[in-house]
Amino acid sequence: MSEILLTVDHVSKTFPRIGRHGAGFAALTRLLLAKPLAEGGFVALNDIDFSVRRGESFALVGENGAGKSTLLKIIAGVLQPTKGSVSRTGTVGALLELGAGFHPEYSGRENLKLAAALQGLTGTEFEAKLDEIIAFADIGEHIDAPIKTYSTGMVVRLGFALVTALKPDLLITDEVLAVGDESFQNKCIAWMEQYLSDGGTLLLVSHSLYHVKKLTQRAVWLDHGGMRMIGSSNDVAIAYQAFHEAKQAGAKQAAIDADSVALGQYAVVDLKLENVTTTGMTVRGRLKSRDGRVPHVALGIVRMDGTPIYGTTSEIDGQPLRETAAGSFEFALTFAEWALLPGAYKLRAHALDPEGMRLYDTVERDFTVLGDSREQGFVRLSHRWHA
Amino acid sequence: MTLNPLFRPLVERELKNRFLGGVLSPVWWLAQPLLTLGVYALVFGLFMRSPVPAKYGDSFVAYLAVGLWPWLAFAESVTRSASSLIAQAALITRTALPRAFVPLSAVLVTFALNWLALSVIVLLFKALGFPVHLSGILFSLPAWIALFLAALGLAWIVSTAQVLVRDVEGMLGPLFMLLSFVCGIQYGLESIPADWRGVVLANPFTHVIARLHDTYLAGAAFTAMDTMLVGGGALIAVVGYAFFNRVAPHVDDYL
Numbered sequence: 335m336s337e338i339l340l341t342v343d344h345v346s347k348t349f350p351r352i353g354r355h356g357a358g359f360a361a362l363t364r365l366l367l368a369k370p371l372a373e374g375g376f377v378a379l380n381d382i383d384f385s386v387r388r389g390e391s392f393a394l395v396g397e398n399g400a401g402k403s404t405l406l407k408i409i410a411g412v413l414q415p416t417k418g419s420v421s422r423t424g425t426v427g428a429l430l431e432l433g434a435g436f437h438p439e440y441s442g443r444e445n446l447k448l449a450a451a452l453q454g455l456t457g458t459e460f461e462a463k464l465d466e467i468i469a470f471a472d473i474g475e476h477i478d479a480p481i482k483t484y485s486t487g488m489v490v491r492l493g494f495a496l497v498t499a500l501k502p503d504l505l506i507t508d509e510v511l512a513v514g515d516e517s518f519q520n521k522c523i524a525w526m527e528q529y530l531s532d533g534g535t536l537l538l539v540s541h542s543l544y545h546v547k548k549l550t551q552r553a554v555w556l557d558h559g560g561m562r563m564i565g566s567s568n569d570v571a572i573a574y575q576a577f578h579e580a581k582q583a584g585a586k587q588a589a590i591d592a593d594s595v596a597l598g599q600y601a602v603v604d605l606k607l608e609n610v611t612t613t614g615m616t617v618r619g620r621l622k623s624r625d626g627r628v629p630h631v632a633l634g635i636v637r638m639d640g641t642p643i644y645g646t647t648s649e650i651d652g653q654p655l656r657e658t659a660a661g662s663f664e665f666a667l668t669f670a671e672w673a674l675l676p677g678a679y680k681l682r683a684h685a686l687d688p689e690g691m692r693l694y695d696t697v698e699r700d701f702t703v704l705g706d707s708r709e710q711g712f713v714r715l716s717h718r719w720h721a
Numbered sequence: 722m723t724l725n726p727l728f729r730p731l732v733e734r735e736l737k738n739r740f741l742g743g744v745l746s747p748v749w750w751l752a753q754p755l756l757t758l759g760v761y762a763l764v765f766g767l768f769m770r771s772p773v774p775a776k777y778g779d780s781f782v783a784y785l786a787v788g789l790w791p792w793l794a795f796a797e798s799v800t801r802s803a804s805s806l807i808a809q810a811a812l813i814t815r816t817a818l819p820r821a822f823v824p825l826s827a828v829l830v831t832f833a834l835n836w837l838a839l840s841v842i843v844l845l846f847k848a849l850g851f852p853v854h855l856s857g858i859l860f861s862l863p864a865w866i867a868l869f870l871a872a873l874g875l876a877w878i879v880s881t882a883q884v885l886v887r888d889v890e891g892m893l894g895p896l897f898m899l900l901s902f903v904c905g906i907q908y909g910l911e912s913i914p915a916d917w918r919g920v921v922l923a924n925p926f927t928h929v930i931a932r933l934h935d936t937y938l939a940g941a942a943f944t945a946m947d948t949m950l951v952g953g954g955a956l957i958a959v960v961g962y963a964f965f966n967r968v969a970p971h972v973d974d975y976l
Binding site (some may be wrong): 397447 | 812818887967974975
């Protein structure tokens with residue numbers, strides 16, 4: 335096992351309530367008397383605990399306001415945790431915010447000088463690397479113009495270029511890849527991949543699950559300041575994506591429920607998923623028919639947000655349901671050799687009238703296809719490359 | 722001991738901040754105290770005819786100058802530092818900048834510029850035949866250091882306190898004005914009613930200013946008093962640093 339570069343030991347962070355009259359004075363008094371700061375305030379992080387080993391790449395995912403940036407700031411030594419501690423070994427390079435620490439009035443060169451010193455580079459080391467930095471940032475003569483004249487992309491390039499020259503033991507980046515044009519993003523990704531293959535350690539915050547899966551091995555999902563999940567990037571990304579899709583589907587579900595209030599004529603009363611594997615699963619279920627006629631069942635696989643992937647019915651397939659008791663009809667079906675990519679999905683079952691025309695009921699079951707793939711989309715389409 | 726690589730760029734930046742932008746900025750460090758000197762010389766020298774204590778010669782302007790510049794360095798550096806953390810909030814809340822450096826660089830640069838200015842003025846006075854001693858440039862150093870240390874300690878205190886309680890900076894102006902009038906910069910101790918002299922002597926800054934007068938104007942060498950003054954300054958610096966260390970980790974929450 336390689337050495338641990340970063341330990342986040344039960345870290346919590348509470349921001350005090352400020353803005354109230356006299357709150358600052360009260361806090362100052364408590365600090366000077368060595369009393370704990372007043373209770374209350376906004377809990378940004380609660381008991382975060384993980385470690386990162388040398389050569390590992392680690393992602394933080396979570397919604398806006400989940401505490402990702404606060405955690406990165408604590409790890410980078412900008413903020414102090416309220417409880418717990420962070421210990422780091424080796425050099426740390428942090429790209430926290432767009433242009434963080436750059437002063438708009440100063441030139442790119444002058445800003446780089448202070449930024450380099452902040453990352454622990456001495457004057458001579460910095461001079462030696464300056465050309466390399468300017469070349470990577472690709473901003474040419476603008477290096478001597480004040481930062482306030484730069485475009486957003488140029489500021490990002492400058493910040494990233496500095497980090498490439500530092501080659502820190504641990505690189506911390508917060509959403510920087512979201513800014514900058516496509517070609518610079520690709521350049522950054524290429525650099526990060528090289529950095530990782532050279533044994534670098536990465537801590538990445540990104541909303542792009544593609545980047546999370548591509549660049550990192552492990553991930554933490556932060557939710558309202560707490561750790562909701564920790565595990566392989568792939569598993570965390572799948573769960574996080576499913577959470578998002580389910581959230582977006584919330585509104586759609588209400589509409590579906592209204593549709594399927596059904597007149598009570600036909601209903602799905604039982605639905606089970608069995609043997610869910612990477613290649614398929616078996617679905618068993620039971621329908622009720624009030625009028626005794628034989629209903630049909632419609633089965634569909636959708637993403638967590640409700641995007642349909644595949645659907646069929648017993649009517650289309652010409653497979654009548656089996657009556658097991660009066661008004662009770664059972665079905666069983668096996669999906670074999672499906673091409674679903676790893677991810678979270680729902681199986682939807684509807685009761686249909688005997689004509690296969692009218693939809694009466696909707697029952698859903700969630701399932702997850704496990705696996706490790708960076709392919710995009712829902713299904714794997716059979717393909718071959720030509721030499 | 723190697724100097725932190727951040728120290729130089731921060732001091733450079735502090736220097737550049739002073740001289741950036743304004744047309745007069747490059748001469749302001751000398752012009753501003755000169756104007757203050759002119760105003761005081763007019764009011765206390767010409768209008769009120771403040772007497773110069775006999776041992777310091779007969780030039781009121783020289784008497785005023787050697788006390789005023791160090792005092793201005795002290796008062797200005799503490800006042801500047803008060804808002805320094807807030808001014809550098811962008812850097813402090815986004816980078817792992819050692820915060821103690823921010824007030825330190827403000828104080829250091831202010832003192833360096835004022836020391837340089839007074840040294841130039843003293844050379845000028847000598848050339849013009851004013852009663853000054855060039856040896857004072859060397860022998861006044863302990864008094865300067867004492868003021869610097871005291872300013873640094875206070876700067877650490879007010880810079881952090883200001884973030885939590887924004888009234889601090891506003892209180893400094895009247896406080897420093899009061900202190901400047903009761904430490905013998907504009908007039909000698911003899912001009913103060915005997916009943917009040919005890920109060921003025923209880924002000925430690927009176928002794929610092931007296932050492933400055935002694936060295937620059939009376940040609941005095943190092944004395945035991947220097948040790949006490951530097952020790953006192955160091956004590957303020959240590960207390961200030963302790964205050965800073967306790968409060969500074971929490972300033973982000975209020976910036």
